[in-house]
Amino acid sequence: MKKKKCVAMLLAGGQGTRLFALTDRVAKPAVSFGAKYRIIDFPLSNCTNSGIDTVGVLTQYQPLILNEYVGNGEPWDLDRSYGGVHTLPPYQAKQGGEWYKGTANAIYQNMHFLDRFDSEHVLILSGDHIYKMDYSKMLSAHIARGADCTIAVIDVPEKEASRFGIMDYGEDMRITSFEEKPKKPKSNHASMGVYVFKKDVLVRELTEDAADPASANDFGKNIIPKMLREGRGMFAYSFSGYWKDVGTVSSLWEANMDLLGDKPAFDLDDPSFKVYSRNDPLPPSYIGAGGRFENSVMTTGCEIYGTVVNSVIGEGVTVLEGAVIENSVIMQGSVIGKNVKINYGMVDENVIVEAGVVIGDDKSDKDHIALIGRDSVIKKGTEIKSGEIIERGKKA
Amino acid sequence: MKTLGIIFGNLHDKDVGELTAVRSLASVPFGGRFRLIDFVLSNMVNSGITKVGIVTKTNYNSLMDHVGNGKHWDLSRKNGGLIVLPPYGDGDMSLFRSRFGTLKNIRQFISHSDEDYVVMSDCDNVCNINLSDVLQAHEENHADITIVVRKKELVNKKPRTIVTTDKAGRVTEVVNTDKASGEKQVFANIFVMNRQFLLGIIDNADELGYNSFTRDVLARGVNKYRIFAFMQSGYFANIDSLSNYYKHSLELLDKDIRDELFYRDGANIYTKVRDSAPCKIASSAKVTNSMIADGCVIEGEVRNSILFRGVKVAKGAKITDSIVFQGSVIGKNSSLHCVIADKLVTILEDRTLSGHETHPYFIAKSAVI
Numbered sequence: 180m181k182k183k184k185c186v187a188m189l190l191a192g193g194q195g196t197r198l199f200a201l202t203d204r205v206a207k208p209a210v211s212f213g214a215k216y217r218i219i220d221f222p223l224s225n226c227t228n229s230g231i232d233t234v235g236v237l238t239q240y241q242p243l244i245l246n247e248y249v250g251n252g253e254p255w256d257l258d259r260s261y262g263g264v265h266t267l268p269p270y271q272a273k274q275g276g277e278w279y280k281g282t283a284n285a286i287y288q289n290m291h292f293l294d295r296f297d298s299e300h301v302l303i304l305s306g307d308h309i310y311k312m313d314y315s316k317m318l319s320a321h322i323a324r325g326a327d328c329t330i331a332v333i334d335v336p337e338k339e340a341s342r343f344g345i346m347d348y349g350e351d352m353r354i355t356s357f358e359e360k361p362k363k364p365k366s367n368h369a370s371m372g373v374y375v376f377k378k379d380v381l382v383r384e385l386t387e388d389a390a391d392p393a394s395a396n397d398f399g400k401n402i403i404p405k406m407l408r409e410g411r412g413m414f415a416y417s418f419s420g421y422w423k424d425v426g427t428v429s430s431l432w433e434a435n436m437d438l439l440g441d442k443p444a445f446d447l448d449d450p451s452f453k454v455y456s457r458n459d460p461l462p463p464s465y466i467g468a469g470g471r472f473e474n475s476v477m478t479t480g481c482e483i484y485g486t487v488v489n490s491v492i493g494e495g496v497t498v499l500e501g502a503v504i505e506n507s508v509i510m511q512g513s514v515i516g517k518n519v520k521i522n523y524g525m526v527d528e529n530v531i532v533e534a535g536v537v538i539g540d541d542k543s544d545k546d547h548i549a550l551i552g553r554d555s556v557i558k559k560g561t562e563i564k565s566g567e568i569i570e571r572g573k574k575a
Numbered sequence: 576m577k578t579l580g581i582i583f584g585n586l587h588d589k590d591v592g593e594l595t596a597v598r599s600l601a602s603v604p605f606g607g608r609f610r611l612i613d614f615v616l617s618n619m620v621n622s623g624i625t626k627v628g629i630v631t632k633t634n635y636n637s638l639m640d641h642v643g644n645g646k647h648w649d650l651s652r653k654n655g656g657l658i659v660l661p662p663y664g665d666g667d668m669s670l671f672r673s674r675f676g677t678l679k680n681i682r683q684f685i686s687h688s689d690e691d692y693v694v695m696s697d698c699d700n701v702c703n704i705n706l707s708d709v710l711q712a713h714e715e716n717h718a719d720i721t722i723v724v725r726k727k728e729l730v731n732k733k734p735r736t737i738v739t740t741d742k743a744g745r746v747t748e749v750v751n752t753d754k755a756s757g758e759k760q761v762f763a764n765i766f767v768m769n770r771q772f773l774l775g776i777i778d779n780a781d782e783l784g785y786n787s788f789t790r791d792v793l794a795r796g797v798n799k800y801r802i803f804a805f806m807q808s809g810y811f812a813n814i815d816s817l818s819n820y821y822k823h824s825l826e827l828l829d830k831d832i833r834d835e836l837f838y839r840d841g842a843n844i845y846t847k848v849r850d851s852a853p854c855k856i857a858s859s860a861k862v863t864n865s866m867i868a869d870g871c872v873i874e875g876e877v878r879n880s881i882l883f884r885g886v887k888v889a890k891g892a893k894i895t896d897s898i899v900f901q902g903s904v905i906g907k908n909s910s911l912h913c914v915i916a917d918k919l920v921t922i923l924e925d926r927t928l929s930g931h932e933t934h935p936y937f938i939a940k941s942a943v944i
Contacts, residue, residue: 214853215869253646254848438853441874447852448872455850460617460843462833463607463868463881464854474858478869479608482830491853 183262183298185318185375187231188289189222190282191306192239197427200552200570201527206238208306209245210431211510211528213438213447214493215478216456217248218425221311222304223255223264224454229314231302233262235292237285239269239278254457267292281396287385293378301381303398305372309434309445310422311452317416318375320352327380327412330354330403331373333422342424343369344399348415357407359399368415371422374398380411421445432525432548435491435508439474461495469500485515493528506543510553523565527553538563576710579690579770580619580627582612583677583697584638590699590815593937594917598637601629601698603814604900604918606827606836607868607881610641611814612698613846614836615765619694620648621842622706626655628684630677632662641847648845660684674788675780682777685770693773697764701812701823703839704765709805712744713767719800720772722746722793723765725807728758733815736762736789738804746802749793762789763807810835821915821935824881824898828864851884859890868901875905889924896932900940914938 195207202210208219219236226234234257238245245266252264267289269278279285286293286303293301300321302314312331321329335343345364346357356365376384384402388394394401407413421444425431437444447454461480466472471486480495485502493511498504501518508525509515515526516534523543526532527550536557538549547566551557555569563569584601594603601612612629619627627650631638638659642648645657660681674695678685685693692713694706704723713721724738732753738760739748749762776785776792785791796802810832812823826832837844851870856862860873867873870885875892883901888894891908899905899916906924913930917940922928926944930936938944 254850438855441857443855448855448870449852453850454852458848460845462609462827462837462844463866463883465828465830465833465866466862466864468864470863472856472862473860474856476853476855478853 181261183233183296185231185300185302185314186233186235186262186293186296186298187222187226187302187304187314188286188292189219189234189236189304189306190285191219191236191245192242192279192285193305193307194240195307195426198431199428199568200550201428201431201525202241203552203570204241205244205553206240206242206306207426209241209248210425211493212309212425212431213435214476214491215458216454218309219245219249219306220255220454220456221309222306223249223252223257224456225310225312225314226302226304227255227257227455228311228452229318231314232257232259233296233298234264235289236264236266236306237268237279237289238266239285242266242268248457250457255455262296265292281394281401282398283385283388283394283402284396286381287389287396290382290385293382298378301376301378303372303374303376307424307426308372308422309425310371310418311420311449311454312373312418312422313452314373314375317373317418320416321375321414324352324414325412326375326414327377328403328406329375329414329416330357331371331418332368332415333371333418334367335369337364337367340364340367340369344372344403345369346415352414352416354407354413354415357399357403357413359397359404368417370399371418374403375416428525428548428550429545432508432523432545436489436506436545438476438491439489459494467500470498485517485519499534507539516559521549523547524549524551524563526551527555529553530555530557532557533559533561535560536563537561540565542566576692576714577690578622578624578692578694578706578710578767579685579688580624581678581681581685581693581695582615582619582627582629583674583695584612584629584635585632586674586677586697587699587815591817591820593817593915593939594820595634597634597917597940599631599634599698600814601631602635602638602641603820604883605701605814605820605824607866607883609844609846610638611701612638612642613844614701614703615696615698616642616648616650617842617844618702618704618706619696620650620845622694622710624694624706625650625652626658626688626690628658628660628681630660630681635659635661643847647847658684673786675786675792678773678788679777679780682774685777686774688770690770692767693770694767695765699814700764701814701836702763702807702810703836703842703844704807704809704811705840705842706765706767709765709767712803712805716744716803717801718767718803719769720793720796720802721767721805722802723763723807724760724804725763725811726758727761729755729761735759736793738762740804744803744805746793746797746804749789749797749802751789751794760804760806762793763811763813765807809839817915817935817937818933821898821913825879825896827866827881828879849884860888883918892922898935917942920944 195202257264464481467484477492522539543565650657854871
């Protein structure tokens with residue numbers, strides 16, 4: 180078989196604890212976003228749009244919905260007879276299997292996958308960011324510099340820098356320092372969690388790391404600092420498009436809101452760089468005679484009889500008469516009853532909000548989003564305060 | 576019950592000449608994101624049929640592009656699946672003019688299949704019918720032929736096939752006429768036959784003097800064969816003229832019809848997926864009683880209309896009682912009333928176009944106005 184130039188390994192096992200009820204039963208990459216997508220659609224579509232046709236998806240936490248969603252990879256054109264998408268869960272071996280201990284350990288345990296395709300380079304991605312990126316440009320830069328490892332960087336606002344892996348690099352893009360989540364960041368060059376390694380280098384580093392009992396087996400904490408200490412060829416690749424870490428409720432809400440407006444911060448409507456997704460076969464959405472739908476997006480199968488302003492409405496959502504939804508995200512299959520008021524709310528999939536419910540109050544804003552977990556039923560007349568979280572399946 | 580599906584892709588192209596100038600009737604867009612063939616194909620798939628032949632004759636580029644290898648209907652199969660049957664043979668295209676001639680031409684396809692039954696359908700029917708029920712009735716009646724019929728109020732002078740049945744549902748008379756009026760049982764152009772029976776008829780057609788399916792096989796055969804009728808009582812639209820196309824399209828703005836057509840017992844209508852972005856409706860927009868597909872960007876006013884995927888409506892533009900196909904762009908302050916705009920139409924700024932409810936104004940594909 181012909182060698183692959185580059186295969187991608189997508190770390191999709193994270194629990195995403197700061198998304199609370201949203202990740203009760205699903206892994207973070209399977210959380211809904213932007214009316215018709217799930218977070219994992221972005222790295223998968225990026226791979227397809229970058230000509231990378233072999234992707235290992237490493238799953239661990241609550242993988243069922245994620246596995247079903249990825250399936251054979253057909254929506255992303257990743258159903259290939261040689262290559263394509265493969266889900267790689269932890270497995271049991273003769274010497275006893277174990278859970279993935281860290282990001283590096285997850286890849287280490289799937290070295291057989293890298294060996295099978297024996298690519299020259301390995302692209303490592305995470306399943307918790309929203310962005311459109313052509314990885315082939317990064318790969319070209321990586322090859323041109325003969326780098327051992329290339330890390331994608333994006334400049335973030337200084338006050339947020341301590342949430343990321345922060346690095347410094349010279350004019351030649353050679354990385355000089357790297358600190359994971361520093362208290363006092365030296366710069367605002369943040370790691371996007373997108374790495375390209377020479378495959379042989381990656382195999383060597385992972386093997387050494389696995390032999391070190393003191394290691395947390397993590398790329399940001401162990402592998403990258405060690406390679407820097409040893410003076411390996413580490414380069415930064417600067418990316419300047421839209422990129423958002425959606426690890427918290429307010430950042431996920433913000434990323435959804437970034438789709439709105441006449442000139443949205445994040446524009447999905449680009450036929451030359453489509454984001455692919457798996458969707459139900461539903462008819463187009465309908466807005467009723469008394470419906471109002473302003474500065475908002477939705478996808479197929481919605482029925483809108485109430486008012487929707489500044490919001491993102493997922494597949495097959497129904498909004499009944501008299502309901503008013505503002506500054507909110509309603510995910511697929513949910514039904515919003517008559518005269519319901521929602522302001523600064525996130526309603527997960529398949530929630531039923533009965534008539535007259537009020538979600539949000541005068542303290543509601545982007546830092547106080549009310550969150551309703553999937554499959555919940557919110558009983559008639561309930562009031563849910565700003566920032567309140569209703570767990571999955573609860574009947575409030 | 577192994578069943579083969581056959582769809583006639585071109586039979587009635589002439590009926591809707593405007594829409595079929597650049598495509599076959601099977602690939603005429605309908606309902607914001609679908610093509611007419613999606614309905615019959617999905618009906619077959621939802622009824623457990625896994626092998627479907629589509630008979631084509633002319634203008635079938637768009638149809639081939641739409642159905643591809645059939646994967647969107649789950650018909651990309653190792654065994655069976657979707658098979659497009661292009662014109663074949665001695666170049667005698669006249670064979671394809673009738674249903675019977677078409678069947679003669681694809682005899683080999685039918686004889687090489689091993690299914691017990693054959694379901695055949697035209698592609699201009701918009702309905703969500705459970706064909707398993709038809710097949711079951713066919714089996715229980717030990718029928719040679721089962722035809723789907725529906726009740727229809729006949730008003731105009733179009734020729735129709737009127738079917739009379741006895742109490743048991745057995746067909747006693749089939750008449751082709753344009754003189755009938757009032758509510759009648761008419762043939763819905765969907766029918767089931769035992770495959771061997773069908774082959775027998777094709778092979779003995781010359782001997783029997785058969786040229787037409789309805790006139791010869793049905794009308795002359797009522798006493799000779801066991802022909803039964805199956806009543807389709809749900810929503811059913813037959814697209815046989817531009818004004819009918821317009822009328823039935825806008826019927827989708829009725830929730831009950833949408834529910835019946837798209838959500839019957841979880842039997843969805845499948846179509847080619849295009850991965851458009853979600854539709855975006857701006858603060859300046861006003862959209863009421865309309866169906867809006869993905870990829871639309873609306874800044875103007877839309878009322879009582881259907882917009883297909885990726886339609887752009889600029890500020891100040893006004894679309895009422897209209898149907899706008901995929902990728903069309905409506906410029907600032909232009910207005911459309913009772914218009915059907917085909918794919919990729921560009922309406923520049925300040926244009927006013929208007930038809931009438933019974934005579935919609937049609938704009939051809941890729942036109943710039």
